[in-house]
Structure formats: structure tokens, C-alpha cells
Amino acid sequence: MEPSWSLHMLSEILSAFSTEDPDNLRNVLNRVAESVDAEVAAILCAGQIDWCIGLSEADQTHLVQQAQQQPTDIQIRSGALHTCWAPMGRRDVLFVGRLGERFDLEERALLRAMARSIELSIKMLRAVSSERQARKDAYQQATHDALTGLPNRRMVLDRLRSAIDHPVGDESLVTAVLFIDIDRFKWINDAHGHAAGDQLLIHVSRILKDAVRHGDLVGRLSGDEFIVITRTSDRNAASELARRIIAAIRQPLRVAGSELSHTVSIGISFAHAGDNPSSVLENADMAMYRAKALGRGRYASFHSSMRLQAQQRLSLEEALGHAVGNGEITTHLQPLFRLSDNTLSGFEALVRWQHPQLGLLLPGAFLEQAEDSGLIQDIDMTVFEAACSAIAQWQQIAGLEHLRLSSNLSARSLADPRVKERIKVILETTGIQPTNVYLEITETTLVEDIESTVSTINALRALNVRLAIDDFGTGYSSLLYLKRFPVGVLKIDRSFVNGLGMNPEDEVIATTIVSLARALELEVVAEGVENQMQLERIRELGGDYGQGYLFGRTLSIGDTERSFIAPRRPTAALLTTP
Numbered sequence: 001m002e003p004s005w006s007l008h009m010l011s012e013i014l015s016a017f018s019t020e021d022p023d024n025l026r027n028v029l030n031r032v033a034e035s036v037d038a039e040v041a042a043i044l045c046a047g048q049i050d051w052c053i054g055l056s057e058a059d060q061t062h063l064v065q066q067a068q069q070q071p072t073d074i075q076i077r078s079g080a081l082h083t084c085w086a087p088m089g090r091r092d093v094l095f096v097g098r099l100g101e102r103f104d105l106e107e108r109a110l111l112r113a114m115a116r117s118i119e120l121s122i123k124m125l126r127a128v129s130s131e132r133q134a135r136k137d138a139y140q141q142a143t144h145d146a147l148t149g150l151p152n153r154r155m156v157l158d159r160l161r162s163a164i165d166h167p168v169g170d171e172s173l174v175t176a177v178l179f180i181d182i183d184r185f186k187w188i189n190d191a192h193g194h195a196a197g198d199q200l201l202i203h204v205s206r207i208l209k210d211a212v213r214h215g216d217l218v219g220r221l222s223g224d225e226f227i228v229i230t231r232t233s234d235r236n237a238a239s240e241l242a243r244r245i246i247a248a249i250r251q252p253l254r255v256a257g258s259e260l261s262h263t264v265s266i267g268i269s270f271a272h273a274g275d276n277p278s279s280v281l282e283n284a285d286m287a288m289y290r291a292k293a294l295g296r297g298r299y300a301s302f303h304s305s306m307r308l309q310a311q312q313r314l315s316l317e318e319a320l321g322h323a324v325g326n327g328e329i330t331t332h333l334q335p336l337f338r339l340s341d342n343t344l345s346g347f348e349a350l351v352r353w354q355h356p357q358l359g360l361l362l363p364g365a366f367l368e369q370a371e372d373s374g375l376i377q378d379i380d381m382t383v384f385e386a387a388c389s390a391i392a393q394w395q396q397i398a399g400l401e402h403l404r405l406s407s408n409l410s411a412r413s414l415a416d417p418r419v420k421e422r423i424k425v426i427l428e429t430t431g432i433q434p435t436n437v438y439l440e441i442t443e444t445t446l447v448e449d450i451e452s453t454v455s456t457i458n459a460l461r462a463l464n465v466r467l468a469i470d471d472f473g474t475g476y477s478s479l480l481y482l483k484r485f486p487v488g489v490l491k492i493d494r495s496f497v498n499g500l501g502m503n504p505e506d507e508v509i510a511t512t513i514v515s516l517a518r519a520l521e522l523e524v525v526a527e528g529v530e531n532q533m534q535l536e537r538i539r540e541l542g543g544d545y546g547q548g549y550l551f552g553r554t555l556s557i558g559d560t561e562r563s564f565i566a567p568r569r570p571t572a573a574l575l576t577t578p
């Protein structure tokens with residue numbers, strides 16, 4: 001057996017097997033037979049006719065039956081077939097010579113040797129391909145995200161680096177990075193379970209893949225953060241892509257039995273020659289933060305001024321940890337007016353952070369961090385307690401006995417089993433009238449993790465406090481809870497109040513909410529009433545209460561006392577005389 005010949009065969013076999021063609025074995029065996037120059041009439045492999053030439057059906061059947069005994073000669077009708085038995089791994093291969101032709105010794109040796117080499121080759125091939133697969137798997141794992149199959153952070157950075165280092169010839173093309181973050185993903189995950197969260201992630205990854213062009217890269221950085229790397233001829237094209245992605249993801253998706261519509265916030269940055277890939281990502285991340293701060297569901301492009309803000313945000317997170325204990329978390333109040341007679345009916349407590357360096361911060365600047373870090377429960381209770389103790393005192397004043405307090409409760413507070421006890425203690429120690437206490441939760445909060453939510457809600461029911469549904473109309477509505485839970489108030493989100501008298505859609509939504517509230521015997525508070533026209537319209541529609549700049553802005557407890565309470569004290573006249 002010449003070595004070159006054997007090598008040649010081996011390469012034939014390898015190439016035949018690597019194509020994963022079901023006819024491979026047959027082809028290989030044929031090649032084997034051809035290569036030994038033997039006149040082969042048939043090849044049996046594992047007891048089955050694999051290939052045959054010029055044998056009748058009856059002879060083939062006879063051949064198969066005889067083959068089990070591994071004979072050297074088989075008698076068929078037209079004469080004797082001489083065979084060569086060649087074991088090949090677990091398969092038994094029988095080469096059958098042409099009628100009357102014997103395989104000579106050399107041919108037999110070659111056929112057996114070839115069969116063995118095929119067996120070896122198959123083994124080798126399996127080993128090689130399983131090793132190759134393992135290496136491929138390892139590479140896939142190291143560079144891709146298991147859930148969505150998208151390139152991971154490492155590969156995103158690699159690709160970004162090569163895009164920066166090897167710009168394509170065309171000078172006019174720039175590399176744009178889109179940093180895409182699903183809004184309120186934490187909530188979706190908590191409320192609908194991780195399986196639903198995963199489904200959403202996969203959904204978003206598909207939309208992104210559909211939105212980009214061939215050659216662009218879509219990756220997943222971590223959690224709900226995705227990246228698109230694209231080459232564009234002008235900066236507007238990147239914004240256009242961001243707009244398309246936002247619009248596509250906004251389309252409702254059925255998750256865990258309910259229709260959810262989602263938004264993403266996108267930050268855009270551009271890579272320049274010599275840039276560090278990580279900082280290009282960071283820039284896009286900062287721009288994404290800006291998009292969120294502007295109200296989510298939109299995009300923003302990076303600007304160098306954002307770096308400073310990002311540093312502030314980081315230190316903000318640290319400082320928030322101390323703020324609660326340091327008494328920097330303060331409670332402000334915004335008045336609520338009854339529309340029928342324009343009288344003060346109560347206040348909503350709104351948190352403020354008196355930051356030692358940055359001054360008075362609004363909730364938008366720190367609530368998300370508070371939720372993420374789990375400080376929100378403490379903040380909610382701090383605000384609630386301060387508001388209760390102020391209002392409990394004011395309820396002592398003649399004519400203000402029914403002063404209401406509305407205080408916000410975050411999803412995490414509602415799900416925290418310790419919170420109900422803290423609320424109970426606060427109600428008792430401050431002595432506020434519980435029936436005039438409303439805890440505001442957003443409609444999305446209610447459907448969240450129903451088990452822990454229900455336990456808190458039942459405790460609140462037992463305490464005689466009531467629920468107000470905040471930002472009604474903006475969330476994931478399930479009207480069932482309005483009946484099932486002790487809900488007393490619906491608050492029409494200010495985005496709808498804003499368009500009253502001008503925008504027909506807002507009119508329809510506000511009208512629907514009011515009639516829904518009527519049917520369920522709930523009161524309606526219109527939020528964000530800023531002008532007389534809105535006030536008139538909400539009155540006409542039948543709203544019960546109004547809140548907004550028209551009635552009064554948010555003030556500290558002290559300022560609230562001076563502006564709204566002092567004038568109503570019986571002794572007001574005395575106090576105001578110099």
C-alpha cells in the first residue's frame with residue numbers, strides 16, 4: 001500500500017464526511033472500491049445494500065440474507081459472487097465482486113485496510129469536529145450572550161476597536177454607537193416574572209437585528225442594555241435609526257398573557273480615530289441617561305458636557321446612602337382643591353432632597369437610584385411620617401378636620417412586608433385620621449408581584465387607609481384591581497390634563513377616566529392643572545379635585561403652613577397683625 005495513495009484516500013474520506021451529506025458513506029465506499037481497482041458489484045454496509053450494480057431484486061434480497069453469515073461465496077441464480085469481508089467499526093462492510101470475479105489477495109488487503117482507515121478517519125473526524133465544536137462553543141460563550149445569542153460586551157468592544165483602528169476607505173463614513181436601554185425593565189421583570197423579562201429581551205434583540213443593515217453589529221452589554229454599532233454617512237442617519245428602533249419597540253407585545261407596550265431610551269455617540277472603545281460606549285451610555293432624564297422613550301446624542309453630569313450622578317448614588325439618615329430627605333406638600341367649591345381639601349406629600357452641595361433636588365434626580373438601591377422604602381416612610389405629623393396637627397384646627405393626605409408609595413414599598421407595620425406605627429404615633437389618608441400607587445405597581453402586594457393592601461384596608469391610583473391612564477391597566485382593592489381615587493395623569501380643551505385625544509381619555517370613576521364610585525383628581533381653561537374643562541367633565549400649579553406649587557411644610565394653614569387658623573388675624 002503506497003502511503004501517498006492512502007493519504008489521498010484519507011483526504012477524500014475527510015472531505016466526503018465533512019459535507020454532512022447522507023450519501024457520504026456510499027460515495028466513500030465507492031471510491032474505495034474504485035481505488036483498489038477491483039470490480040465491485042455491490043457494497044453491503046451494516047447488513048444493507050449500500051450500492052449495487054446489475055443485480056436483480058431477487059439477487060439483492062438473497063445477498064442481504066446470506067451476508068449475515070459472512071460467506072466468501074454466494075450463489076445466486078446466474079452464478080457465484082465472491083466477497084470480501086471488511087469490518088469497519090461497528091459496521092460490517094461486505095464488498096461483493098462481479099459475477100465470477102474473485103478479489104485477489106492484494107485487493108482484499110487493500111479493501112480491508114481502506115475500511116479500517118475509513119473507520120479511523122471517521123473517529124478522527126468526530127474528534128476533530130467535536131473539538132472544533134467545543135472550541136466554537138467556548139468562543140461563542142466567551143463572546144456571545146446565551147439568552148439572545150447576540151455578541152456580548154467583549155465582542156462589542158473588539159468590533160468597536162477594529163472599527164476605530166481600521167476605518168473603511170470611505171472617509172465620509174463614521175462609526176456610530178447606539179446605546180439602547182429598556183425603560184422600566186426592572187419593573188417588568190419583577191411584575192411579570194423573569195420568563196417574561198427574558199421574552200422581552202429576545203423580542204428587543206430581534207427588533208434590533210431587523211432594524212440594522214448587513215454589516216452592522218447588534219450586541220447585548222448586560223441586563224437590558226443593547227448596543228448597535230453602525231457605519232453611517234451622516235449623523236442624521238444614526239438619529240433616524242434610533243427613531244425607527246424606538247417606534248418598532250413601542251408596538252405592543254403579548255407577555256405573560258397581557259399586552260405590554262415598551263419603550264427604550266437610546267444614547268448615540270460617534271467614534272473618532274484614536275478613541276478608546278470603552279469611552280465611546282461610556283459616551284453613548286451618558287447620552288442614554290440624558291434620553292431617560294428627558295422622559296424616556298426617546299434618544300439623545302452625546303455631548304461633552306454630559307461627562308460632568310455623569311460624575312455627579314455617581315457621587316449622587318453614594319451620597320443618597322447617607323441622605324436618609326442625615327435628615328436630608330425632606331417632605332414638601334402640594335395642595336389639592338375641591339373643584340365644586342374651590343376649597344382646600346388636602347395635600348400630596350412629595351419628596352425633596354436637600355443636598356449639601358447641589359441644593360434642593362427633585363425626585364426625578366434621585367428616585368431611580370433610590371429604587372435600585374432599595375433606599376426607596378426608607379424614603380417613602382420618611383416622607384409619609386413627616387407629612388402625617390404635620391397634617392395630623394392641622395386636622396386639629398376647626399374646619400380642617402377632614403384635611404386629606406396623599407403620599408406616594410413605590411412598588412418596592414408595597415412589596416416590602418415590613419412597610420405595612422411601619423405605616424401602622426406612623427398612623428398611631430402621629431394620630432392622623434386614617435380615613436383621610438390616601439396612598440398613591442401607580443397602576444403598574446398594583447399588578448406587580450401580586451402575592452406580596454395583596455398582603456400589604458389587605459393590611460392597609462384593615463388600617464382604614466385608602467389607595468389612589470396615580471398617573472392613571474399611563475400604565476398597564478387592569479380594571480379588576482379597581483374593584484378588588486380599596487381604591488378610592490383615580491388621578492388623571494397630567495399629560496392628559498395638559499391637552500384638555502385643545503387635544504381631542506386627551507379629551508377622550510379624560511372623559512373615559514371620569515366616567516369609569518363614576519361607574520366604580522371613585523373620586524377623580526386631575527393632576528397638573530396649570531391654567532383656567534384646563535380647570536373649566538375638568539369641571540365640566542365632572543372631576544372632583546384638582547392639583548397643579550394653578551392651585552399651588554409644591555412647598556416645604558413650613559411654607560405650606562404659612563401659605564395655606566395659617567390664614568385658616570381662627571387666630572390668623574392675630575398672627576398676621578404686626
Ligand code: C2E
Nearest residue numbers: 350351362363380383408409410528529530547548549554
Ligand atoms: P407624581 O406623584 O405624579 O407627583 C406630581 C408631580 O407633578 C410632582 O413632581 C409635582 O411637582 C408635579 N406637578 C404638580 N403640579 C404640576 C403642574 O401644574 N404642572 C407640572 N408640569 N407639574 C406639576 P415631583 O415633585 O417632581 O415628583 C415627581 C414624581 O416623583 C411624583 O410624580 C412621584 O411619582 C414621585 N415621588 C415624589 N415623591 C415621592 C415619594 O415620597 N415616594 C415615591 N415613591 N415617589 C415619589
Ligand code: CA
Nearest residue numbers: 348408440470
Ligand atoms: Ca403622586
Ligand code: CA
Nearest residue numbers: 470471491527
Ligand atoms: Ca401623578
